Amino acid sequence: MAHSVNLSVADPRIPRFQGGDETVLGELYDEHADHVFSLALRILGDRSEAEDVLQETWIQAWAKRSEYRPEQASFAGWITMLARSRALDRVRRRSARVKKEAEVGLEEPTRSSPPLAEWGLLADKLRAEVASLEPQQRTALELAYWGGLSHSKISEEMGQPLGTVKTWVRSGILRLRDRVVKERTS
Amino acid sequence: MNGPHDLLRESLVDFVLGNLDDAEARKVEAHLAEGCAECNAEVRELHDTLALVAALSDREPAPSAARGRILVAITQSASEERRQQGGLAGHHQSGDRQERHDRDGRDEHDVRRRRDRGDATPIFRMPMWGRAALVGLAAACLLLAVDGVQLRKERILLRNEVVLSKARIVQLESQVDESQQWADLVTAGNAQFAQLAPTPDADPAMTAWAIYDPSSRRAAIVVDSVEPNDDRDFELWAIAGGAPKSLGVITPDANGRGIVRIDAVSGDEPVAAFAVSREPKGGSPDKTAPSGPVVLVGALGD
Numbered sequence: 086m087a088h089s090v091n092l093s094v095a096d097p098r099i100p101r102f103q104g105g106d107e108t109v110l111g112e113l114y115d116e117h118a119d120h121v122f123s124l125a126l127r128i129l130g131d132r133s134e135a136e137d138v139l140q141e142t143w144i145q146a147w148a149k150r151s152e153y154r155p156e157q158a159s160f161a162g163w164i165t166m167l168a169r170s171r172a173l174d175r176v177r178r179r180s181a182r183v184k185k186e187a188e189v190g191l192e193e194p195t196r197s198s199p200p201l202a203e204w205g206l207l208a209d210k211l212r213a214e215v216a217s218l219e220p221q222q223r224t225a226l227e228l229a230y231w232g233g234l235s236h237s238k239i240s241e242e243m244g245q246p247l248g249t250v251k252t253w254v255r256s257g258i259l260r261l262r263d264r265v266v267k268e269r270t271s
Numbered sequence: 272m273n274g275p276h277d278l279l280r281e282s283l284v285d286f287v288l289g290n291l292d293d294a295e296a297r298k299v300e301a302h303l304a305e306g307c308a309e310c311n312a313e314v315r316e317l318h319d320t321l322a323l324v325a326a327l328s329d330r331e332p333a334p335s336a337a338r339g340r341i342l343v344a345i346t347q348s349a350s351e352e353r354r355q356q357g358g359l360a361g362h363h364q365s366g367d368r369q370e371r372h373d374r375d376g377r378d379e380h381d382v383r384r385r386r387d388r389g390d391a392t393p394i395f396r397m398p399m400w401g402r403a404a405l406v407g408l409a410a411a412c413l414l415l416a417v418d419g420v421q422l423r424k425e426r427i428l429l430r431n432e433v434v435l436s437k438a439r440i441v442q443l444e445s446q447v448d449e450s451q452q453w454a455d456l457v458t459a460g461n462a463q464f465a466q467l468a469p470t471p472d473a474d475p476a477m478t479a480w481a482i483y484d485p486s487s488r489r490a491a492i493v494v495d496s497v498e499p500n501d502d503r504d505f506e507l508w509a510i511a512g513g514a515p516k517s518l519g520v521i522t523p524d525a526n527g528r529g530i531v532r533i534d535a536v537s538g539d540e541p542v543a544a545f546a547v548s549r550e551p552k553g554g555s556p557d558k559t560a561p562s563g564p565v566v567l568v569g570a571l572g573d
Binding site for chain 2: 105107110111115119121124132135136139140141143144145148154157161162163165169170173207208211215230236258259261262265266
């Protein structure tokens, strides 16, 4: 089942976090740790490694807290980016096979709705948008996001021209972005 | 029309996916740091979209044991930071550390309770030699149990050591990354240098040099022999398009050296020179012109 993420624009805890007040960490951790762990587990497929990534991500978030720019990402968006980056570093280090990465796909639209009504609605819309992508475009997106592959590597793996792959990934993400923005503003 | 903004905006998807090389990523970062509202908003939307895409996957609860370990490591790291900064000594005891102590305490309490219950509950009568054997066995079990608690404590301490070491490694990696970025500036193909010459108003001991990469607009300026003074500050200026632009007040270290690193000098005009002026405390009230005398100035050249 999908899980909720807090994308609040002005979280009053963030200035305290950035100012080095570690007392807000527990709350932020409780809110985002499952999300970080789930993401790492999905990319790595190994609980022990996912736990390491969970740990490294929070330590890195603390060490780089002054570099976080709230105008460029919600805290959830930022911590997701840090966790994905660390998990993909591990994948690259252990030279995981592309096939295995490709098997870890985007969610199919057959899952049940999550409990939080608002998030559930958005998640359903987003899933439907993912499902409406052309299969090849979805695969390119999966390889780019979950596999962390470069465009040229995806082009090589899929036997498609580089320009086509770039268009697929870019237009796919922008389409998902447009859907999220539309649902959040409607 | 494809201006720098339009071209950079085209790169934002690759930027959030981490697909840009360092130079390209820096250009985007500099553009965002300049405060382009449109691109900042788009980057935020893209980051949030990817966080939501990630959240479509099944929820896997993070291992509960990890929480205390991670938070204790960060709390200790924060205490260390404060200690290094000469602030409060690291005597702060967080709720999590307290929780760990509580948990350890509960472990010991459980052992004691089980032991107490065992002592107070006669099972059956047995001969003296049997009782002696049982007492010996109980003592051995007790020793093993105490050893077990001790080992558990040691394991927790060792794991915390590992976490702290990892925290230090992450911090060091971050410092190395930063150093590398500034080292890249020195070796950038089109980097320009300037030795800032003293004017008649300068303290003769003061020297400065600057390096500037016109393509990324990154700059680093080092000023030596800055005499600390409660009544005045030295302010750094970039001269671009014939107009000065404040780059901030120079804060010297204990050795009188001030290093200013600018991720991206704002504006479109190329920087032609750098200058340092002597100003009242806090710098010139007008950030587009020095209010005090210029003490160092130098034009950029290859």
